[in-house]
Amino acid sequence: MLNELLAAWISRQRWFGGKGRPIDELSIDADVVLTPGLRHLIVAVWQDGCRDRYQLLLGERHDLPDRLAHALIGSVDGICFYDATHDPERTSWLLDGMARDETRSGLRMRHVEGADIDTSPRSIVLGAEQSNTSLVYGDAYICKLFRRLIPGVNPELEIVTALAERKAPHIAQPYGWIEAELDGTGTTLAIMQEYLSNANDGWDLALTSVRDLYASPQETSAAEAGGDFAGEARRLGVATARVHEELAAAFPTDLIETHEIKRMAESFRRRLGRAVAEVPELRPHVGAIEDAYHEVEQLTGAVPVQRVHGDYHLGQVMRTPTDWVVLDFEGEPGQPLAERRALSSPLRDVAGMLRSFDYAARHLLAGRAEAADLEGRAQEWADRNRAAFLEGYREGGGVIGRVDATLLRAFELSKAVYEVGYEARNRPTWLPIPLAAFRPR
Structure with a gap:
């Protein structure tokens, strides 16, 4: 019974x-x-x-x-x-x-x-x-x-x-x-x-900043709005780089060679194929996405890999009175344990956070009639905070050279492709958020 x-x-x-x-x-x-x-x-x-x-x-x-x-x-x-x-x-x-x-x-x-x-x-x-x-x-x-x-x-x-x-x-x-x-x-x-009883959730802080921007006069820039988040984004970038540095010191690291890089690009391409079959709105962007994946396949030389967070976004970080704290190192809960523990490029985490900034900028626009009027401000907020985060990541010791930038772009696009499929299945009104990732920047 x-x-x-x-x-x-x-x-x-x-x-x-x-x-x-x-x-x-x-x-x-x-x-x-x-x-x-x-x-x-x-x-x-x-x-x-x-x-x-x-x-x-x-x-x-x-x-x-x-x-x-x-x-x-x-x-x-x-x-x-x-x-x-x-x-x-x-x-x-x-x-x-x-x-x-x-x-x-x-x-x-x-x-x-x-x-x-x-x-x-x-x-x-x-x-x-x-x-x-x-x-x-x-x-x-x-x-x-x-x-x-x-x-x-x-x-x-x-x-x-x-x-x-x-x-x-x-x-x-x-x-x-x-x-x-x-x-x-x-x-x-x-x-x-x-x-962390006296800490604030990173997603909530970012949304507060976006609300402040949208509520300000049209001529006010993201830098001038009362809740500008760029300083926090930079500090979060520094913290992220230092966490990656500690992970590399605490666990084994490795290098992946050209054939493994090509295999990674092919996994990105398979995800793209599944998403295009499911979401026709993605089809016009396939050419640009394929070009980014092809650039990854052309890379020569080894790429460093290590333990990473694996599911990194603004909801996984907390701002204490003194600094940022990173939580939930489980990786993606739906993936096999071996995959969640596998070594990967730290740029995977960087890409996840960059996508999170885009989500924070456009989250409040989902389903709203005035979304088109605010799209420019959303892009401005996202660009400003993405740049600040990357600046902080470099300041904290993170490396993003030419090869790294190519990989980072591919990781970010692959993440956005996954998001397109997820939103189409679960929150159709949010579909414009990941689709915006494929516009030229």
């Missing part, structure tokens, strides 16, 4: 990856009692012959208080089962377990060497995430539970612990993690880090 309740409930959760497809079977692969009234489950969900596994904290109460009514999964024999991530009376086990390095029935809770964890704060659930669930404890910690489980060490845990050992700046300090064996492989279930 519990399995049936879980199947009906899990299909409605925003972090569930199989939405829109029927669940053929749900089974409980692991069930660990943590404290009275709290169990840790790993469930296997079968859809179309494929299996995904998810973790959840299962709470049990005879009487469910009103504050937890929204977390109810269902009732069996007078027992209410619910998602206990929403219950601060139960989630204290996360802090307690990590502080004590507790192991229970294969579930291993660990703290970073030298970290002193205060077990007194109570938790609340952040409401903005899609693929994970994060619990904030007071103003000290944020614990991210990886809902969909992929065997192996999560790149975020691997990267932030390595950078913390080097005392690298621009990261949120790690405090602990939870792991278990999955298919015989040590697998990260959760990671707890410093909570």
Whole structure:
């Protein structure tokens, strides 16, 4: 009966990856009692012959208080089962377990060497995430539970612990993690880090700047508008270069030769072919995009590669009172773990941030009648902040020479091609945002 309740409930959760497809079977692969009234489950969900596994904290109460009514999964024999991530009376086990390095029935809770964890704060659930669930404890910690489980060490845990050992700046300090064996492989279930309670989200700050520009008189330039973001964009470029420098020092690096560069260009071309077949509006731009990819194929000499962020944009950075901090080193969540851990050019991250500036500039125009009138101001804002970010990246030690500029342009166009397909499927009114990337600059 519990399995049936879980199947009906899990299909409605925003972090569930199989939405829109029927669940053929749900089974409980692991069930660990943590404290009275709290169990840790790993469930296997079968859809179309494929299996995904998810973790959840299962709470049990005879009487469910009103504050937890929204977390109810269902009732069996007078027992209410619910998602206990929403219950601060139960989630204290996360802090307690990590502080004590507790192991229970294969579930291993660990703290970073030298970290002193205060077990007194109570938790609340952040409401903005899609693929994970994060619990904030007071103003000290944020614990991210990886809902969909992929065997192996999560790149975020691997990267932030390595950078913390080097005392690298621009990261949120790690405090602990939870792991278990999955298919015989040590697998990260959760990671707890410093909570930046007095920081501001980079995307929100950028949008505030864009709003200020659009609200200012028509003759006001982006540099003159009250919320000019260029200084922050430059500082973010410096921080990005320094994070790349630390990643190169903490992990192995390599060089890719000409044949591998050509293979990379061919992967860009395959993505373009799929997108053109799906979105006819992209067809007029194919020639210019192909030209950029051809330039990559003509490059000679080796290209350096290293560990990178892999999903870099304004929503992955926070501005503290002193500097920028980079978050979420998971890579693209939908990609295989090996691909998320693979070495790549740091220009991939640079391209992701440049695309994010374009999105911030045009996000507020989506679906608005006056979008055409504001397009020039949007382009001005994007160009100004892109240039400032690249200036800061060079200032911080990042290299963008002639060869690098060719690669960067190809990475950026490939990212925009991906965005075209995504927006056409999910947010058609946003399609003009990535299409603007193919206009001559």
